[in-house]
Amino acid sequence: MPLLERSAWYDIARDTNWTPKYVEVDELFPPDQSDPYGIPVAEWETFDEPYKVSYREYVSVQREKDAGAYSVKAALARSSYYEDADPAYLSMLKLHYGAIALSEYAACQSDARMTRFSKAPGMRNMATFGMLDELRHGQIQLYFPHQLVSLDRQFDWAHQAHHSKNWAAIAGRHALDDVMMTRDAVTTSVMLNFAFETGLTNIQMIGLSADAANMGDFTFSNLITSIQSDEARHxxxxxxxxxxxxxxxxxxxxxxxxxxxxxxxxxxxxxxxxIPMDYWIPLEKRDRSFKEYMTEFVGEQFERQLLDLGLERPWYWDIFLEDVETHHHCQAAATWAWRNTLWWNPTGNVGPRERAWLEEKYPGWNDTFGMYWDVMIENIRAGHPEKSEAVGMPAMCNMCQIPISNKGGTVWQARAYQLEYEGRLYSFCSTVCKWIFELEPSRYKTFNTIADRMYNGEISPNTPESILQYMGSGVISQGGRDAHDLAWVRAYDEPGATPRLVAGS
Structure with missing residues (x-):
């Protein structure tokens, strides 16, 4: 076989279905794990993966990828890049590693479910490689931040975040458990491999890789590129x-x-x-805005893929497009205000120049989100930085576990969408989160947000100190602070600078 072209033997090697004689098909492939849709096995055997690879090829290519990523890391290990890097950029790395490293490891289990329970032999084959991919991604993204723990203890959250009860980690786990961990093999593939990885991974990997390269962090840029090349396949x-x-x-x-x-x-x-793309990366180093990435990779490419497959755009597409203009700006303000609860140091970084850029990329930013920052800036300049720090916890969405928020200022759209179910009142940030809950209430009804836990006695006593300790802040590391120690506010003291850059304000 090694002497033959791959096309001469590939299909035979990976077509491993057989007719079971000692057990029923449903015992070998339980429908609730394999295929609750009742699609015939003969149909699953038509599965034809776009990316074809043998184990020999896979190992060879992965070895080269690891050699490249680890050699760049080793070559730059003696430099003082991270010691001298912009603190806000380091916060992007802390956020990324804490949110992603163990998520990659969890995805091993999703691919393992497809490997074991898929009725399509080609899918089992590709999911095996996908499982190895995710294991590699988890390992490399735990190894790389480990060297940085001595620089800043917050990097230890790469190992700890998913084991903690930090509200940001809870939000991530809630979404990933729903998409990756609690569905059958077929639905998991649709949700994980297509909606998640095909639809949105490019934004995370390509955008951050470009920004990292612009920042001169070739270690992280090469790491992300190495991972993305796997994601594009599986x-x-x-x-x-x-x-x-x-x-x-x-x-x-x-x-x-x-x-x-x-x-x-x-x-x-x-x-x-x-948030990192539009707020934390220094202005002169930004590749593109988050909206521009979303427009190209999602608004154009993913939409085309959906239509090519005979599907429609999600019914909430117009809401999604509005969310691209809104959601991360709301959460930039929310995470900054509750920075002492986080494992990274967000920065406000909305000086006059940055606000001009935000107004250009997101027309109307100053009259909405900017009005919130006006209040924060005024308090800090008046010598009351403590008034820029929130107390307690905000209202949380019972679906996405993220603070309920929307545009403020002259365009007031902030509201909660509520539903009473079995005697309990649930609050949602949007009609879409409410719709998801209503599809399958039994799946979501018992989960408590961090705010729920404050009032049902799980966090006791209900004090700021207890809340922070419950979430791991001050235990694993100290909670976050403004990455630039509010230095960006001083830009408003310069001659000609004004907090508001909208004409006539």
Whole structure:
């Protein structure tokens, strides 16, 4: 076989289905794990992966990727880059590693479920490689921040975040458990491989890699590029799954799975990616705005992929486009105000020049989000920085576990969408989060937000100190502070600088 072209033997080598004689098919492939949609095995055997790879090729390529990433790290290890790096950029790294490293490891279990329970031999084969991919991603993203723990203890959250009860970690786990850990093999593939990885991973990986390169952090840039090349391959597992579902009369179920997962992951990734891109990266180093990335990679590419597969845009597409203009700006303010609860140091970084850029990229920013920052800036300049720090916890969405917020200022859109179910009142940040809950209330009804835990006695006594200790702040590391120690506010003391840059303000 090594002497033959791969095309001569590939299909035979990976077509490993057989007719079981000693057990029933449903015992070998339980429907609740394998395929609750009842699609015939013969249909699953038509699964044809876009990316074809043998184990020999896989190992060779992965070895080269690891050699490249680790050699760049070793070559730059003696430099003082991280000691001298912009503190806000280091916060981006802390946020990324804490949110992503163990998420990658958790994805091993998702791929393992597909490997064991998929009825499509090609899907089992590709999911095996996907499982190895995710294991590598988890290991390398735990190893790289380990060297930085001596520089800043907050980097230890790469190992600790997903084991903690920090509100930001809870929000991430809630979404990922829903999409990756609690579904059958088919639905998991649609949600994870297509809606998540095909739809949104490019934003996280390509955008942050470009910004890292612009910052001169070639260690992180090469790491992310190395990971993204894997994602581009195993993300494609979901495409043939969707083709089979649509062909076999399961378009509605496929559409719903895409719609749920896309919204859930977008809400998390907008914080993870949107805030650093638009607020933390120094102005002269920014590649593009978060909105521009979303417009190209999601508004154009992902939409085209959906339509090519015979699916529709999610019913909430217009809401999503508005959310791209809104959500990460709201959460930039929220995470900064509650910075002492975080494992990283967010920066306000909304000086006059930065606000001009934000107003250009997001017309109307000054009259909405800018009015919030006006109050914070005035308090700090008046010698009351403590008034820029929030007390307690905000109202949280019972679906995405993220603070409920929206545009303020002259365009007031902040409101909670509420639902009473089995005697309990649930609050949601949007009609989309409420819709997801109503689809399957039994899946979500018992989960408590961090705010719920404050009032049901789980966090006791209900004091700021107890809340922080419950979440790990001050235990694993000290909670966050402004990355620039509020130095950006001093830009307003310069001649000609004004807090408001809108004409006539």
């Amino acid at each position: 993300a494609q597992i979901g495409t043939p799954v969707l083709e089979i579902m649509v062909r076999n009369g399961r378009k509605a179920e496929a559409q719903q799975a895409v719609d749920i997962a896309f919204w859930r992951i977008h809400r998390i990734f907008a914080i993870l990616t949107g």
